Amino acid sequence: MNTVASTAPQKRTRLTTPVAVxxxxxxxxxxxxxxxxxxxxxxxxxxxxxxxxxxxxxxxTMIRCVNQLEEHQSGRIIVDGVExxxxxxxxxxxxxxxxxxxxxxxxxxxxxxxxxxTLAPIWVRKMPKREAEELALRYLxxxxxxxxxxxxxxxxxxxxxxxxxxxxxxxxxxKIMLFDEPTSALDPEMVKEVLDTMVGLADDxxxxxxxxxxxxxxxxxxxxxxxxDEGQIVESNVPEEFFAHPQHERTKLFLSQILR
Amino acid sequence: xxxxxxxxxxxxxxxFVRREQLPPQPPPRRMTGPIxxxxxxxxSTPLNIVLTILVALLLxxxxxxxxxxxxxxxxxxxxxxxxxxxxxxxxEIGACWPFVWERLPYFIYGSYPGPERWRVDVFxxxxxxxxxxxxxxxxxxxxxxxVYAFVLMPVASFILLxxxxxxxxxVVDTVLWGGVLVTIVVASVGxxxxxxxxxxxxxxxxxxxPAVRLFSTIFIEFVRGVPxxxxxxxxxxxxxxxxxxxxxxDKLLRALIGIALxxxxxxxxVVRAGLQAIPKGQFEGAMAVGLTYWQRMRLIILPQALKTTxxxxxxxxxxxxxxxxxxxxxxxxxLLRTIEVARIDPKWAAPxxxxxGYAVAAIFYLVFCxxxxxxxxxxxxxxxxxxRR
Ligand SMILES: Nc1ncnc2c1ncn2[C@@H]1O[C@H](COP(=O)(O)OP(=O)(O)O)[C@@H](O)[C@H]1O
Ligand SMILES: [Mg+2]
Numbered sequence: 001m002n003t004v005a006s007t008a009p010q011k012r013t014r015l016t017t018p019v020a021v022x023x024x025x026x027x028x029x030x031x032x033x034x035x036x037x038x039x040x041x042x043x044x045x046x047x048x049x050x051x052x053x054x055x056x057x058x059x060x061t062m063i064r065c066v067n068q069l070e071e072h073q074s075g076r077i078i079v080d081g082v083e084x085x086x087x088x089x090x091x092x093x094x095x096x097x098x099x100x101x102x103x104x105x106x107x108x109x110x111x112x113x114x115x116x117x118t119l120a121p122i123w124v125r126k127m128p129k130r131e132a133e134e135l136a137l138r139y140l141x142x143x144x145x146x147x148x149x150x151x152x153x154x155x156x157x158x159x160x161x162x163x164x165x166x167x168x169x170x171x172x173x174x175k176i177m178l179f180d181e182p183t184s185a186l187d188p189e190m191v192k193e194v195l196d197t198m199v200g201l202a203d204d205x206x207x208x209x210x211x212x213x214x215x216x217x218x219x220x221x222x223x224x225x226x227x228x229d230e231g232q233i234v235e236s237n238v239p240e241e242f243f244a245h246p247q248h249e250r251t252k253l254f255l256s257q258i259l260r
Numbered sequence: 261x262x263x264x265x266x267x268x269x270x271x272x273x274x275x276f277v278r279r280e281q282l283p284p285q286p287p288p289r290r291m292t293g294p295i296x297x298x299x300x301x302x303x304s305t306p307l308n309i310v311l312t313i314l315v316a317l318l319l320x321x322x323x324x325x326x327x328x329x330x331x332x333x334x335x336x337x338x339x340x341x342x343x344x345x346x347x348x349x350x351x352e353i354g355a356c357w358p359f360v361w362e363r364l365p366y367f368i369y370g371s372y373p374g375p376e377r378w379r380v381d382v383f384x385x386x387x388x389x390x391x392x393x394x395x396x397x398x399x400x401x402x403x404x405x406x407v408y409a410f411v412l413m414p415v416a417s418f419i420l421l422x423x424x425x426x427x428x429x430x431v432v433d434t435v436l437w438g439g440v441l442v443t444i445v446v447a448s449v450g451x452x453x454x455x456x457x458x459x460x461x462x463x464x465x466x467x468x469x470p471a472v473r474l475f476s477t478i479f480i481e482f483v484r485g486v487p488x489x490x491x492x493x494x495x496x497x498x499x500x501x502x503x504x505x506x507x508x509x510d511k512l513l514r515a516l517i518g519i520a521l522x523x524x525x526x527x528x529x530v531v532r533a534g535l536q537a538i539p540k541g542q543f544e545g546a547m548a549v550g551l552t553y554w555q556r557m558r559l560i561i562l563p564q565a566l567k568t569t570x571x572x573x574x575x576x577x578x579x580x581x582x583x584x585x586x587x588x589x590x591x592x593x594x595l596l597r598t599i600e601v602a603r604i605d606p607k608w609a610a611p612x613x614x615x616x617g618y619a620v621a622a623i624f625y626l627v628f629c630x631x632x633x634x635x636x637x638x639x640x641x642x643x644x645x646x647x648r649r
Pocket of ligand 2: 059181
């Protein structure tokens, strides 16, 4: 995995504040349904947070609030010093600097792999096309699929598509990366290639919020594990403690089910 | 070991390992070739056989009639009605082609003044270039083609057809326009204007801004809820009320606006269906990389949505093309109207004159609409292939 890190670009955009993401007393409702309840989470720059919990507990909703794919109704979310409000400019600003990787990849099927990666640098960062292509190829190399650059996403395996999605996000040189169950839609033999890529990113010092049930990954890279249930953060601890001495009943139940 | 041995082994023993790859074999003969096609498509079931026979009988009855009328019994030369009258010629009379031949310029240009008709020809040529450039999927630089078809060509055509004294093109009042020219102008304005307007309305209908959404919804539902004739009457009668008295828009322009609004409302619904088929993940993926709303629509959503709706868009255009015949209601001389006028000309008064005129109209509309349908089918096939990529 260190070989992955060694091909990394020299410069990475630094966060301007020590706190990468600060979520303070945040609440969200879907209609009458109180989906996120009084969420407090502070993520320092360079920290890797793994978020786990039963299905429907609000993990996706929470990290999607960080780049405002979902809006919150009360409380504050501050991303690298920028507070997310109704101001669309602020939202665009945050989205430019926060990369996201989805469970179902969400690649653009009408564009080639290379175009998927260069699109945002060209249109959002106003980068010249040539430069954007060089950048994209560098990241495609880093996720180990430069030879697929001119194919369409539909021609790639799930694991390859997810690595393209990671490269696409990295091309925007993000300060923070969000992952929403990046390996859940993959065939088992492809999970490793994606996790390896993510481990490489972590080694490189990227600030990461990862929703995943890959507990091996959590043990290996997480600074902290956050356990959610029914819209609340129930427990949060360093991996060793979290796995060895879960405090809350629901955490124990969840771990007993998942670590069987 | 032979294959059947292997198969028996599989049954005999619980454990089974295949040792050799089975070679592929050609399909049975009766599935392929022309005979296979006929069997499969025309004679597959008793009902299918009955239908095949009925259709064959129908064609055997209709086709000779048409061929007789258009060719065998047709009159090919003549100076006036006498050439096309049974009582004079003492034979079965089909289509009266000399009538069409003599009135052809009127059918094409209407009353557009003779010395200026070259301008119409140039317009047809400009339009043909636009059509080929934008529709032929393998054409070079189709992006420039789009700009040409949706911006340059319309402006150039307007200057050319309407006239522009400064550059020495005398103004030709639209009252004089007619025939194929008007049909094509009305149809192309409808086609060219309805796509962008329809897209805007479709986006508006899905907008998060309530005022925009309300306006789009009301507009679409209202226009779709009334017949085109009503829209044309309203455009023709009500538009002048909204503009200053001394700037009364001309009759053709009013009809064009009516057609464009009408076509946009239908286009909006077609585009909306396409938008709805785009998975939510595409919007989210585009948002997450930081694209703005218009970038998301232009670069990610619309290219995908429009691609899948091309067949429906073209179907809409076919319907619109035929609907343009209704502009005669507000006093505009499209092709069908010029034929209507010509067929009652005493010089050519004969029992077959009207039928001949309508046959010309039918052939004209058939050629254009069938062409559009074929194009839609071809694109559909191509898209289906690229989806399997
Ligand atoms: N758009 C939505 N509208 C209404 N309810 C939703 C919506 N999205 C998610 N939910 C509900 O919110 C809860 C949390 O969803 P989610 O954040 O996706 O959970 P997780 O990712 O932990 O499985 C679930 O009960 C889900 O049904
Ligand atoms: Mg989820």
